[in-house]
Amino acid sequence: MYTNIKQIDSHKCFDGEQLRFEHASSTLNCTMNFSVFLPAQAKNSSVPVLLWLSGLTCTDENFVTKAGAQQYAADYGVAIVTPDTSPRGEGVPDDDNGAYDFGLGAGFYVNATQKPWSEHYKMYDYIVSELPSVVGSELPIDFNRCAILGHSMGGHGALTIALKNPGMFRSVSAFSPICAPSQCAWGEKALGLYLGADKEAWAEYDAVELLGKGKPKEKLPVLVDQGDADNFLADQLKTQLLINAAANADYPMSVRMQAGYDHSYFFVASFIGEHIKFHAKHLL
Numbered sequence: 001m002y003t004n005i006k007q008i009d010s011h012k013c014f015d016g017e018q019l020r021f022e023h024a025s026s027t028l029n030c031t032m033n034f035s036v037f038l039p040a041q042a043k044n045s046s047v048p049v050l051l052w053l054s055g056l057t058c059t060d061e062n063f064v065t066k067a068g069a070q071q072y073a074a075d076y077g078v079a080i081v082t083p084d085t086s087p088r089g090e091g092v093p094d095d096d097n098g099a100y101d102f103g104l105g106a107g108f109y110v111n112a113t114q115k116p117w118s119e120h121y122k123m124y125d126y127i128v129s130e131l132p133s134v135v136g137s138e139l140p141i142d143f144n145r146c147a148i149l150g151h152s153m154g155g156h157g158a159l160t161i162a163l164k165n166p167g168m169f170r171s172v173s174a175f176s177p178i179c180a181p182s183q184c185a186w187g188e189k190a191l192g193l194y195l196g197a198d199k200e201a202w203a204e205y206d207a208v209e210l211l212g213k214g215k216p217k218e219k220l221p222v223l224v225d226q227g228d229a230d231n232f233l234a235d236q237l238k239t240q241l242l243i244n245a246a247a248n249a250d251y252p253m254s255v256r257m258q259a260g261y262d263h264s265y266f267f268v269a270s271f272i273g274e275h276i277k278f279h280a281k282h283l284l
Contacts, residue, residue, distance in 0.1 A: 004136050007188050008033070013019070014074035015040040018064060026128040028087040029120050032047040032232050034131065035060040036139060037070050041077035047284035048145035049079045050276065053127065053161075055152030055176075057105045060084045063151070065236030066265035072273045073182075076280040081139045083131055087120040087152070101186050106182070109157030110205045112194040121194060124205070128165060147279040149173040151268055152232075154164065155196060155224070156181055159207040159242075167219035173223040173275045178231055179242035180208040186236050211245035222246075222253040226273050 001007075001020075009020035016039040024165065025032045041047050050073065054063050060082045063069065073080050086092075086107035091115045097101035103157025112121035132143045148169050150158040162172035181187020182202045191202040203209035210216070226239045239255065248252045261267040 004134055005138050011028070013037065013070045016042070016074050016194070018070060022195040023134055025126060025130060027089070027122050027126045028194070029220050030087045030089040030092055031274060032087070032126075033060050033068075033084055035064045035082040036135065036141075037064070037073055037080040038139065038141075039074045039077045039079065039190060041257070042140045043078060046140045049081055049141045049143060049147075050279055050283075051127070051132075051146060051148045051158075052080055053109060053148070053154030054082065054083045054085050055150070055154045056085070057100050058085050058154075059105070062265065063268075066269065067272050068269045069272045072276040076276060076284065078276070078283060079139075079172050080279060081131070081135055081141070083127060084124065090264060092120045093117060096228055102190055106153065106190060107192045108187075108194065108220060109152060109161060110194050113201070114194060114196050117182070117194050120221030122158075122192040123159070127161060128168070143249070145170065145283045147171045147173075147283055149175075149275055149279070150177070151175040151265075152263065153178055153186075156187075156205075158206065159222075160205050160210060162163075163207060163210045164221055166216075169220060171221040171223075171279050173225075173278060175225050175255050175271070175275075176227065176237055176263050177207070177224060177239075177242070178237055178239045180206055182206045182209060183241070184236045189282065196268065208241045208245040211242075211249040215249055216251060219251055221278070221282055222251075223275060224253060224255040225267075225275070226255065226257055230258050230263045230267075232263050 155174030
């Protein structure tokens with residue numbers, strides 16, 4: 001049935017299918033897994049798609065099993081494609097100390113330029129080019145009607161990838177995004193090791209810096225949800241910097257502070273229905 005991907009799991013879900021695949025990635029030089037929810041509408045025609053990017057320590061399965069997104073995607077007839085968060089496998093380097101914030105599970109959606117990371121860690125190219133090409137050629141999914149969203153490190157990825165690729169997405173949203181990785185410990189470590197010491201290179205993967213470069217060519221609909229009880233808010237996420245940068249760039253964004261919510265998937269599950277509704281308005 002499939003040419004370039006191998007199905008490794010399948011479950012009926014809200015009259016659609018929750019699928020999991022593996023494929024040989026030429027971009028990342030390893031075997032990669034990704035998950036796909038196909039709504040029932042995909043049996044008759046190609047459907048629009050949400051591209052979900054997960055956060056630190058996650059695989060392609062965390063969102064699939066914890067967020068409860070399939071019910072809402074089924075209602076609107078949209079697919080959800082969920083890639084892994086980093087290259088994996090034999091020969092793929094990891095953090096020397098096994099830390100959670102770098103290496104495996106922490107690709108930060110950048111193209112690494114420094115050895116030994118540069119051989120495998122090209123998650124930006126994988127998300128922007130290879131994965132849509134592979135999935136679009138094998139499944140009834142229309143990447144011309146695509147939105148992007150993510151959580152934490154994945155929220156950073158969603159915002160930066162959308163800002164850097166005008167015309168690729170209809171809308172973008174994020175939960176608890178790392179807004180200014182050049183100015184937080186997670187980002188300083190990851191960008192420094194993947195990209196080297198040149199902070200001009202870091203700025204290409206920093207939403208606040210990208211907005212600060214001037215008026216973006218495209219102003220997508222943007223929704224950001226951030227819990228005010230998130231223990232990473234002040235030191236790592238720095239949502240206010242995104243709010244300020246968007247205002248200075250005259251880039252309208254809906255940034256909502258949600259009272260009492262933390263950084264967990266309980267937060268994501270509480271508002272994922274609203275995010276899918278937001279994207280459906282621009283996809284359907």
